[in-house]
Each structure stands twice: as C-alpha cells, then as structure tokens.
Amino acid sequence: MAIKTITGNKAVAHAAKAARVKVIAAYPITPQTTIVETLAEMTEHGELDAKMIRVESEHSALAATLGAAAAGARSFTATSSHGLLLMHEVVWWTSGARIPVVMSVVTRAIGPPWNIHVDHNDIWDQRDSGWIISIAENNQEVFDLTLQAFKISEDPRVYLPMIVGLDGFILSHTVAPVDIPEQEKIDNWLPERRQPYVITPESGIVMGNLATDENYYMMRYSIQAAMVEAKNVIKEIDSEYGEIFGRSYGGLVECFHCDNADYNIVIAGSWSGDAKEAVLKLREEGYDVGVMRVRYFRPWPDEEMRGLLSRSKGVLFIDRSISFGGKGHLMTEALTNLPALANLPAVRGVIAGLGGVDVVAEEFYELTKKFIEEVEEKGRFYDPLYWHIPMVHREKYKPRLPGYELTCYKR
Amino acid sequence: MYVEIVFHGRGGQGGVTAANILAGAAVREGKWSQSFPHFGAERRGAPVRAYARISDQPILRHSQITKADVSVVLDDELFSLVDIAGSVKDNGVIVANAPSDFTVKVGGSQSLYCVNATEIARELKLIVAGWPVVNTSILGALVKATSIVSLDSIIAEIGSYWPGKPGELNAEAARRAFERTVKCI
Numbered sequence: 174m175a176i177k178t179i180t181g182n183k184a185v186a187h188a189a190k191a192a193r194v195k196v197i198a199a200y201p202i203t204p205q206t207t208i209v210e211t212l213a214e215m216t217e218h219g220e221l222d223a224k225m226i227r228v229e230s231e232h233s234a235l236a237a238t239l240g241a242a243a244a245g246a247r248s249f250t251a252t253s254s255h256g257l258l259l260m261h262e263v264v265w266w267t268s269g270a271r272i273p274v275v276m277s278v279v280t281r282a283i284g285p286p287w288n289i290h291v292d293h294n295d296i297w298d299q300r301d302s303g304w305i306i307s308i309a310e311n312n313q314e315v316f317d318l319t320l321q322a323f324k325i326s327e328d329p330r331v332y333l334p335m336i337v338g339l340d341g342f343i344l345s346h347t348v349a350p351v352d353i354p355e356q357e358k359i360d361n362w363l364p365e366r367r368q369p370y371v372i373t374p375e376s377g378i379v380m381g382n383l384a385t386d387e388n389y390y391m392m393r394y395s396i397q398a399a400m401v402e403a404k405n406v407i408k409e410i411d412s413e414y415g416e417i418f419g420r421s422y423g424g425l426v427e428c429f430h431c432d433n434a435d436y437n438i439v440i441a442g443s444w445s446g447d448a449k450e451a452v453l454k455l456r457e458e459g460y461d462v463g464v465m466r467v468r469y470f471r472p473w474p475d476e477e478m479r480g481l482l483s484r485s486k487g488v489l490f491i492d493r494s495i496s497f498g499g500k501g502h503l504m505t506e507a508l509t510n511l512p513a514l515a516n517l518p519a520v521r522g523v524i525a526g527l528g529g530v531d532v533v534a535e536e537f538y539e540l541t542k543k544f545i546e547e548v549e550e551k552g553r554f555y556d557p558l559y560w561h562i563p564m565v566h567r568e569k570y571k572p573r574l575p576g577y578e579l580t581c582y583k584r
Numbered sequence: 585m586y587v588e589i590v591f592h593g594r595g596g597q598g599g600v601t602a603a604n605i606l607a608g609a610a611v612r613e614g615k616w617s618q619s620f621p622h623f624g625a626e627r628r629g630a631p632v633r634a635y636a637r638i639s640d641q642p643i644l645r646h647s648q649i650t651k652a653d654v655s656v657v658l659d660d661e662l663f664s665l666v667d668i669a670g671s672v673k674d675n676g677v678i679v680a681n682a683p684s685d686f687t688v689k690v691g692g693s694q695s696l697y698c699v700n701a702t703e704i705a706r707e708l709k710l711i712v713a714g715w716p717v718v719n720t721s722i723l724g725a726l727v728k729a730t731s732i733v734s735l736d737s738i739i740a741e742i743g744s745y746w747p748g749k750p751g752e753l754n755a756e757a758a759r760r761a762f763e764r765t766v767k768c769i
Binding site for chain 2: 176178290311340342343344346347348349350443444446447449450529531532533534
C-alpha cells in the first residue's frame, strides 16, 4: 500500500498500469490529455509493458482499442467531450461486438460555445450504447472504479465495455491522496484477460457481418440481459474489493444517510461531496435528509431508486446535464419507475453547474433547505425543471433565466 | 483543523506546484489534502491562482475557494492588480514575497508576513528561464507564519519532486525563507 498525492488523471493512469493494460490508443483532448501523457511516460520508462498507438482522431482511438481488445489484449482509452462525440459510432461497435474495453471519460461541456469545464452531457450521451457507465466522486474512487472496471467488463456474465467517468478539472486536475494497493495483491485479485472470442489470423472470425433481423434482435436482447446481470457483478466486485482492499462504496449507488431519511438528494459525480457536506450541516440542525449518490448510470439502479422514492417525502434531483426539450438525466431515469411506486414523493429536478459553473456546499444547503421547507408547507408537488441561479453570480444570471424573462422583455 | 489556502502568482511562477507540494507535505503528516489550479485560461506572466485545502478529516467538498484562511502571494506587484485582501477571511493571514519593510493595505484584523524570496533565489542561483524560483521558498515562509505543516514535511516533499541537487537547492531556499520570514502587519 502506498499513498500517492496525485491528480484524478494520474489516478486513472496508475489504475490502468495496475491492471497491466497491454494496449493504449488515444488522442489528446482537454482535460483528458494528462491521462495518456502519464501512460506514455510509464511505457517509455519501462514501468508499463504496453503498446501506445498514436492515432489521428478519437474515432480511430477507440477503433484501435477495440481491434487490440478483439485480438485478446487488455486495452484502454480515454477521452472527453468532443472526442467522445467523435468516437460515438465506435462506442456502439464495441458494445455490439461484446468486447470488454475500459475507457475513461473526463466529463466536459460540449460546444459551442467553447467550454472545457465540467458538465455531464458528454458522458450521459452514451446512455443507450450498451456500455456500463460509472462516475466517481473523488480521486480514490477514480482509481478504485478504473481498476474494478477491468474485472467487471471482462466478467463472462457481462462481457460489455465500461466507461469510468471523472469530472473534468474538479477531479482530473485536482491533487488529492490516493491509496494504491500493492501490485501483488492486485495481481492475485484481477484475473487474466477473459473475453467471448479472440480474433487471430487463424481464427477465421469475422466481425460486424450482416446478421438476420432475428439474430440482431436476439443479440440486442443479450446486451440487455448482460446489463441486468452486471448489477450483481458490480455489487459482488464492490464488496470483495472492500474485503481485500478496504474500500467498498455500496454498489450501483452510495447511500449517505439515505436509508431512512424523509428527504433525499440524488446526485452524481464530484460535487456529491459538497452535497454531503450540506446534508451533514442540515442533519445537525435537525433536518432528516440524506444523499443517494448515483455511481452507475448504466445499468441504472432501478431497485435502489424505487426504494428511495417510495420511502421519501421529497426527493431533490440535481443534474449537471439536460436533455433539451426534456429534463435532467438523473431525474428522468429515476422517474421511469413511477408506476411501480407505492408512494409518490414531492420531486424537484434541479439543473445546475452546466459548463463548470461552480456550485458550493453552501448552495446545496440553501437548495435543500428551501425544498424541504416548501414540501413541509405545500405537501407533494412536482417541479421538474428548476434552474439554479449560482450564488456568486446572482445578479448576472437572474435576468436571463426563466421566470425572470418577463421583466427583462418589459424593460 | 480545516484550512483553505489560495496562492496568487503569475503564470509560470509555480503557484500550482507550490499548492501541490503543500498538499503532499500534509499527506506525509497523515492529514487529508487537496490542491488544484484555478480552472481558467492561464498565460505566462498573467495573474493566476491555485488553491489547497488541508484537514485532519477526509475532505468532502470539491468546489472552488472564495474566501481562504491563508493567502500566499508570489509577487508583491500583484497587490496592485488583484484584490488579495478580499480573497482571505477577515482574520486571515497573508504571506507575501516582499521585502521586510513592505507596506500594503490589508483588512482590519488580517496579518501580513513577508519574506524576500526573490533575494533568496538570487543568492542560491535558483533562476529558471530568467525567472527567480520563489514557489519553494514561499512554502518555508508559509510554514513559519501558520505552522499548517512542518518544515521537514515540506523539505521531504520538495525532495521527492526534484531528486538530487535541484531538490537540495529548493529545500535550502525553503529553509532560508523560514528563517527570514517576519510579520510586517
């Protein structure tokens, strides 16, 4: 065991190294670049026995990663934002081929206008692609999730590629302590590479061929079945990781005082820590409130979310993304369980922090307290699109947000 | 114990590295820490910021720091360009690379500690690309002013950043700054 004080991006590189990846193919993009820079240094210094493939675009980066993985090598890539969108076609090729691959997505806003800061619209854009999608809260979890991703993805019950999300700059460029277990312990825990088939010059396997409609349909069914099975695998690996390495996070979600709380926040990513701080303060003041932190967006934590919605008086969803013309992603996903609910809580869907707009713990405190007080006063309500006005820029944003438009036009 | 620190420097002066060394030194003492650059465009010579958090408990929050407990200023000219006093709490501490007779307006109960880090860099010939290296010595001054971490931890962390001769020179700079830091206000 060694504690290293490193950025989230370095934590990713150390996890890929600890998993003994054999092939890395990537194209630079802010804020991801230092992941592959670090891996390039590790291979150049002989610390990591892997082949770096330099490519001309992210589309090729994932294509090369998929090719190497199909040939039997544990393969890794990393990207962000526009890079992820450019590789989107190959994202589907990879999951459709059922080839285990691990990819880091350093979450970042999508332009225009140009913006390199944190936002979840890029990672959630992969929602329907058949990849397992996870997202970390801090640098330690970045390391742990990335390492676990290889085992989850290569589990024969799963055989699906996996994304590990980490928030751009907020984790990728923030230095914090990360406990890196001994290599021998990792080697004993992480099995040799497993995959459904291996392409070699002799194997005679052809990928991406024309299938009958019925075969296509059944292969789609098999991805969905693997996703359902992945829920068990994720929980199993989370708990065995806890036994061996001392850190377990709770599976698909992390429940922070959410077991019996009347009110709960649902949130994902690095700002969950700020929300937790707000919750601790509110609890001190006598408010019965908790946080359910979404660690896996795919497979979606249906059972956990259903339980939370059934037992809560109010649930506050906080999304760092929006499906235009729709709503925030976490809220949309959670409410697909509506018909199965015993009780309906009050629900507010907050949109905040798009394009890296900072939201501090004090704002989570304010948002949550206001929500609780409104529910206590009015009872159940549904307020799906609540645009949070950032504390530090109240005057700047106010006239441009809904509800304030009218005064603006009148003037 | 929970301390937030903001580093004011010029792009290229090593404010981010100073914040990282401080965070590493804290971890050496079994504390928890974070350090991060201001998330914006950076240009060599332009005023830039970096931040650190140090605590004896795990640090949950990741948001930016608006009012720090301690402000570290790598170039005294920044006082006329940036609202340094406004970046620190009312009872906060400012540690500046400035001569000991330096005077500047700070907040009512804020205190100012000075060390001539530029002079120390010149003495030790710690000059990189024409710029005196002040980011390591200023950490010695920070330790003297606040005792957030020990000088030994800072020196050990400097050594792991730059093994060999450069590390020794930077460690010596931190030592000299520690000795020469005075309370200006």
